[in-house]
Amino acid sequence: MSSADDVKLKQSREDFVAQWGALGTHWGINRTMAQIHALLMTEPEAIGTDEVMERLQISRGNAHTNLKELVSWGLIRTIVKKGERREFFEAEKDVWKIFTIVARERRRREIDPALGVLHQCLDDSRGIDTPEGRAFHEQMSKLAEFVGFASNVADRVSGMKYGIALQLAARLLS
Template identity: 40%
Template sequence: MKLQEAKQQFIQSWGVLGNQWGINRTMAQVHALLLISEAPLSTDDVMEQLNISRGNANLNIRELMDWGLVEKMIVPGDRKEYFVADKDIWQVATRIMAQRKKRELDPMLKVLNQLQEVEGDKKDPAIKSFTETIGNIRKFAGHAEKTIDTIIKAEENWFLNSFIKFFK
């Protein structure tokens, strides 16, 4: 497989994967493109390489910046803005986990907490059954949240460790 072909393949696959996980396909593709670009890219570069419109490129680049996965770069003597993706894959994973936790898990936990306080006789089997199920889910979600934090902390050095091993 030639390099250009391989790059296209990667962009394609990263897009499919992102899409399956509820992330806009184009956003994932822009991310992939920046991940495998050695030099920073301008909006025009992204438009050209992915065959997308200016509006679309702009939208997704800004979205990636919101996620903390891409940064703006100013090239002195150039009017255009350039963009680079964080190449540290551990940082990438951590940022994505943190964002999704904040945007999706936390709101769900909030709802689950509210649902615990359902009105009525606590001994009514229907109510008991409902609060028990919700309680279990809530407890699990809370646990999962802590586990994620633990993983993030515990594995923080994984990347570093793989370098240490390399030099041993």
């Protein structure tokens, strides 16, 4: 008789889903998307839209939008079961893969646009021949250089095999 364990598991999982969802907010990810991701990460089986709706108590439109968004990120994938007409979804569970996906997506959404702004300002302020103009250009230049550099580093790291990244990290912490 394992029903006590079943209850504990259910509660713990619900807790994880709810809290992970709340955290998503601080990550620029909407609550529902983070909750669905949490739900699927802790679900051994692929599940369908209706079960997601029921488990999270959300509308079909909401479930649909966020499932698609997670698929486009690559954090979950669709599964077709033979003899079943509807789609099922399962999460990528490998932590290193999750990390690299999120890192790339954030670079694309947060760093690349910043670089764009900086390069444009660099161009616009090139050759302004006043003390203030040179100071502005210099500041833009430093920012652009640093952000570009950081972007490349992030790319390299998230393109590594897990083992290599681990080695590198281990040297840093030693």
